Amino acid sequence: GENVEQHPSTLSVQEGDSAVIKCTYSDSASNYFPWYKQELGKRPQLIIDIRSNVGEKKDQRIAVTLNKTAKHFSLHITETQPEDSAVYFCAAQAGGGFKTIFGAGTRLFVKA
C-alpha cells in the first residue's frame, strides 16, 4: 500500500542552526504535501504545504522543497528557535482530500 517514510525520527540542533527533515512517498498520484507541527500536548497544525506543480515554497523561516521525479520532499527550518521544538509530520495526499498518508514524525529539539 501507499506509505510515507520520514527521517530522522529525532533531530537535535543548537538554537540558530538549520534543521532539515526529509520524506519520501510511494504513491505517484500524490499531489499535495502538507507539513504539520505538533507541540507537546497540543493538536497537529498545518505549518506549510506544497502542491505538485511547484518545486519550492517558502514562508519566513520555513521552506519546503519537492522533487516529484524522485518522490522526495523536505522541510527546512532556518535560524531555529526553542519554540520550534515539537514533533513534525510530513504527509502525502492524492487528489480529493480523502486520504492523507502521514509519516511517522520527527521530534525536533532546539537547544538554547
Next chain:
Amino acid sequence: DVKVTQSSRYLVKRTGEKVFLECVQDMDHENMFWYRQDPGLGLRLIYFSYDVKMKEKGDIPEGYSVSREKKERFSLILESASTNQTSMYLCASSSTGVTDTQYFGPGTRLTVL
C-alpha cells in the same frame, strides 16, 4: 477560525466495554477523519467520511466502526474495547475543493484497562 472539538480529553474504560468518541466541526466540512496516534507510528487512519452517512475504511479499521448521521458530527465506536486500543485518538475535518488542509481536534487519550 475552524473549530474541531472532541467529546473527551481523557477516557478510561475497561476491556469489553463499548466506547463512543465524538467529534464535531463547525465549518461545514464535507470530509471527516479518525486517526490514532502512537509513538513512532505517526498518525494512522482508522476511518474517514466524505459525506453524511458515507464512510470508508482507512488503514487500521479492525475493531472500530463509525457513524456520520449529521454533517458536523463523526463518531468513532469501539464495540468491545481491548487493551491494544489504548492510544491517542485524533479527529480531523477538511473541505473538498477549497483546500486540502486537515484541521485537527484536541485529541482523546483513551486508556483501556
